[in-house]
Amino acid sequence: MNSLDKNILDQYDYARDPVLQEHLAPYDRACLHDMMAYGRGINRFGLRFVAHQNRVAKDGANLLRALGYSDKAAHNFRAAMLFHDIGKMNAVYDPQIWTLPDRPTAEQKALQKKHAALGADMWADHASTIAELNAHPHFAVRYAVTKYHHERVDGTGPEKLNAEDLPVFVQVSCIVDAYDGDRIKRPHQPKRRTPSEALKRMAGIDDTQTKSEQKYIGAFDPDLLKRYTEMKQNEPDYS
Ligand SMILES: [Fe+2]
Ligand SMILES: [Fe+2]
Known part of the structure; x- marks a missing residue:
């Protein structure tokens, strides 16, 4: 992961790249459907x-722009982030696991x-027979945001990577995804978190947090x- 070039998002243009337009764009359209x-x-x-x-792809692209990344880099990131949760429709899942009426059990959560x-x-399978796509920088970007968007800089994510292993654009994917996830009202919550509540929780500075809600302390680069x-x-x- 650390081997990903700092400028990888500037090395191509998703909208015009011939390899991506031939081997990925049609798949993306079908996938979106x-x-x-x-x-x-x-x-x-x-x-x-x-x-x-859609929301996290847009938010992440905007954050990258705010950090000084080019428009092209932001668009390339967006094209990758639009599919970051593709694994949720993997054949191992019953779609109902994503709309449970209560908190998931430990077993459901692990799944x-x-x-x-x-x-x-799924991305690796798609690219396995297409050498040009497999070697393309966008494939590396897409693979990284798909696999690592739940990582935490303190090494507590699913793959246990830490800050040094996570390029900025992957850390951006983790932040925007966590924020959007926290803004979605869950059945066990009385109301949806406001933007400021979600951000305070992410920063680990919300005094009202219960122990189980302290999961973001140390999770993101300050x-x-x-x-x-x-x-x-x-x-x-914003409120
Ligand atoms: Fe996810
Ligand atoms: Fe997500």
């Missing part, structure tokens, strides 16, 4: 699934957590989280 349809007739999870991926690694495997917080505070619906 499958994601929208996921859970149709069961729980319609696909609509929320795609909406979440849910596998979606990042399963998603990365400077990166500060930049993200400033960005969110400037949004019109």
Whole structure:
């Protein structure tokens, strides 16, 4: 992971790259369609699934711009993040696991957590017979945000990577994904967290946190989280 070039997001243009347009864009369109349809007739999870991926892709691209990354880099990141949760529609899952009426059991939670690694495997499968795609920097970006978007800089994520192993754009994927996840109202919560509540919780400075809610203490790079917080505070619906 550490071997990923710092400028990897500037090495190509997803919208114009011939290899990506031939070997990935058609797959992406089909994949988006499958994601929208996921859970149709069961729980319609696909609509929320795609909406979440859209929000975090946009948010992450905006944070990268705020950090001084180019527009091209931000667009390339967005094209990768739009599919970061692809593993949630892996065949091992019953779609209902994503819309449980109560808190997941330990077993359900462990299975849910596998979606990042399963998603990365799905990308690896897709690229396995296409050498040009496999060697393309966008494939490395996409694989990284899919597999590592639940990592924590203190090494407590599923793959136990820490700050030194996680490039900035992957750390961005972790922050925007955690924020959006915390803003989604869960059945066991009386109300949805406000943006400021979610950000305080992510920074580990919310006094009202119960022990089980202290999961973000040490999880994110403080400077990166500060930049993200400033960005969110400037949004019109911030409260
Ligand atoms: Fe995820
Ligand atoms: Fe996600």
